[in-house]
Amino acid sequence: MSSQASSPASPISITEEISTRTMSDVVKDFNTQELIDYLGRKDLKLDEDDIKILCKEKISGLAFLELTEEKFCSIGFTLDQQQYLQNLSKVSARSYKTIPRLKFSTT
DSSP states (O other): OOOOOOOOOOHHHHHHHHHHHHHHHHHTTOOHHHHHHHHHHTTOOOOHHHHHHHHHTTOOHHHHHHOOHHHHHHTTOOHHHHHHHHHHHHHHHHHHHHHHHHHSOOO
8 A cells, every 4th residue: 555645625726626627518518509598697798799699600619618819809799798708718718628637637
């Protein structure tokens, strides 16, 4: 038997990691309508034009996670909406990209 010293993680950091990881893991599987419903619950003040853009471009959850600032602007979002959506997608994408490392880590 080997004994390994491990430092306990704070409950807050564990909760934040689980919340963020879960959000991105769920968002990546959304179709366009599910993404619109989800963004609506986030109180981002999406108007009819914003919803039309998401539908016209058929933005799914995974595509949303990969959108850059330039892509948000190029498909027609206003600067205000682009900033809200970009911040949300950055948080979701960052946590999504770390999931494989978290799941398959053998430390």
